[in-house]
Amino acid sequence: MGRYEAERTTLSHRLAGGIDQALAKTPFTRPKLPRLKRHATRPMWGFIFSVGFLLVSIVDPYSGTMASASTMQVYDYEGGSPEQTYGYASTQKISYSRGGFNIVTGDDAAAMFVEAAGAPESGTAKAYALELLMSMKYGDDQYSCLVKLWERESNWRHTARNKSSGAYGIPQSLPATKMATEGPDYLTNPETQIRWGVKYIKGRYGSPCGALAHSDKLGWY
Template identity: 55%
Template sequence: MGFFFVASLVMVSAVDPYSGTMASAATVQVVESVDQEYQQLEIVAVEGEGFARGSFEVVTGAGIAKLFVNGAPYPTPGSAKEIALKLVYAKDWDYNQYSCLVKLWERESNWRWNALNSSSGAYGIPQSLPGSKMASAGADWRTNPETQIKWGIGYISGRYGSPCGALAHSNEHNWY
């Protein structure tokens, strides 16, 4: 019986030299303790046209409302959204504010200059209530998207400070 036991150990070592063997000094890796520096996250304002990954979070408003906003695609030349982007930049707002504006007005009117809310009477791209308020931006307020957008951006700036502020209010109250 002892013969078979010894023979089996020899055979195992011959077939698989690593089975059942103890680790030798040549096979052990020694890792010295290293003081590791952990990553720190710092959020800083960055000049430019928003975040490249397509979305961002905004914390704003008196009640600190957290928003998740997809970055708006760049607008089609000559479109109402391109007019809005130019006016957003003229206010010294960034592309993130434009993205909030796009989300807000997609919800309100889907960017239709002739959108009419049959229950409230709100009209146009910014859903002015009443629509005639937009006359302060131009006599062509009923049919001109640029006039409506100018008025809407002025309204948002005066009442909420920014499109993201207006969107936060709209998310909380279902109106802005």
């Protein structure tokens, strides 16, 4: 077996022999090409690979990029049209009840009761969130919804990470790099995370109670 393999002609030699036989009765002859050694073809294969990679980059320059804050689209919560939101802010009816708020959301009249969150301790993440909401003309009802929503999502821990999805931080941003639009310290600063989360909620659902209603209905927001 070993000797047969050693003496067996290659495919290129067999093809060349067949061409020579076909041209034997004609005035034409097969051109003799220089025989290249295996190591001599390596630069050629390297050139082909380099050109192919360059062409892929030209056709789709972002095909190999990872998700980053600079390449992500950020929703314009101030300039967005109503069609881009879930519209929960306009369909909700909120009434005060003893110890909390009765909230009815949407055409399906989904109702829920949200406990009043109460005044947060000064200097905490919740205190910062309340101040931010008040500056955006939201009331105690929306703050209570936000407290309940983020207690469910992260228990207000700025280092909370979802093991299955990778969502991160108090608002559970997915991916975490989205929050970089509010500051480079988005992994360690709860205030940066809260600013991003509240703006996201306003742009997507109109209000924290709208986001909470969506979360109650579908399990995510």
